[in-house]
Amino acid sequence: MALTIRTLTDEDYPEFGRVVEEAFLADPDDSDHDLERPLFDLGRVHGMFDGAEMVGSAAVVGREMTVPGGPVPVATVTSVGVKPGHRRRGVLGGLMRAQLHGLHEQGREAFAALWASEATIYGRYGYGLAAQFSDLRLTRGAAFHPGVDVGTDRVREVPREEAMPVIRALYDRVAPTRTGFLSRTDAEWAYHLADGEKHRGGLTRYRYALHPNGYAVYRVRHARGDLGPAHELNVREITAADDRAFAALYRYLLDVDLVAELRYFTGSGDPVLHLLANPRLARRVDRDSLWVRLVDLDRALVQRRYLSDVDVVLDVTDGLCPWNADRWRFTVKSGEAAVRRVADEPDVVLDVAALGAAFLGGTRLTSLAAAQHVRERTPGAVRALSHAFLGDVEPHCPEVF
């Protein structure tokens, strides 16, 4: 039976759910229907069908992501899955092609971003590794360096109903200034901070710690050691509008009684390392977080700001989106980029995935050149380009979508 592909309708939702469950080896469970259903516009979800049976899916959810310079529309890609028994015969390849071509035709979001379940999947579709997260563990009581000012404002814990309006207002204030942060609708907040028993994984309910200029949300995993309680304080999110609030919130969390260790899936560039008197007390394991794909490179590259002036010709390859595969003159003046097709000799040869990797300002093009993803034709061109792309902060997306 030939495979066919189409975007879904509301009636397809239950089957879409089943495809995703089967793909992720989860048992059937629609208890989160009310949390998950509002996240999707089915017209932006592709399904692959074998006859009448849906065997694969890939969804786009339109949001805003902060890039160097501010928030811009992004196609967040999620719920990608192919049923076991239908794999390795091109279903995902077909879905990725249809999704990217659809995004190009719609002309809304100029780039796409995703978290990959396995890091080997998306490079072939032009996604580049743009950000990393740290699985960070900090010892309770870890001291700060002597110059740290935590201010005099108290951190207090309040019930969820009281906390939510405050943390939403703080998040909305901070997110546009933090590369990698996403806009959040009511439905996205509800999903992100879902706190039913099945979401807790054996930990406590969320606790909400508020500071006038920031907040922290955490759970506790109970444990006992030789000396008594040795709980793990599991941070969901620390968001601070200024440096004192950031230090005060970390100080608060590091000093919670009965806790042995703080654990936080945070950005790989989390500045907490530099707050510590002994940075070795921060034990970290880094892994890929955001993968970024430029849908229309000329529209995407002008949406962010750059660190330094540059004028180079890029020879870009793109196996999936032929409209990107061309020579482009990329010019930055005073932070703003201009991009146009040219026939000139290239200074730098690279795949669209390398531009996606560098897009948020966290992955250096010089590193990609050292790893042979980028080739230099004009001496010095990669260094100049790499510098222009650098961001002020390491990109970090505080939620897996």
Ligand SMILES: CC(=O)SCCNC(=O)CCNC(=O)[C@H](O)C(C)(C)COP(=O)(O)OP(=O)(O)OC[C@H]1O[C@@H](n2cnc3c(N)ncnc32)[C@H](O)[C@@H]1OP(=O)(O)O
């Ligand atoms: C954003 C997100 O939602 S991430 C979640 C992704 N989904 C999952 O991990 C759920 C479990 N896995 C699956 O559902 C499937 O294995 C998928 C979606 C990853 C791949 O689907 P398939 O239809 O088997 O992929 P398809 O046949 O199109 O393979 C395309 C290529 O990718 C390769 N590939 C696919 N999956 C993987 C993988 N997990 N690891 C390594 N290579 C892979 C294939 O070998 C193939 O390579 P080739 O073109 O050189 O032959």
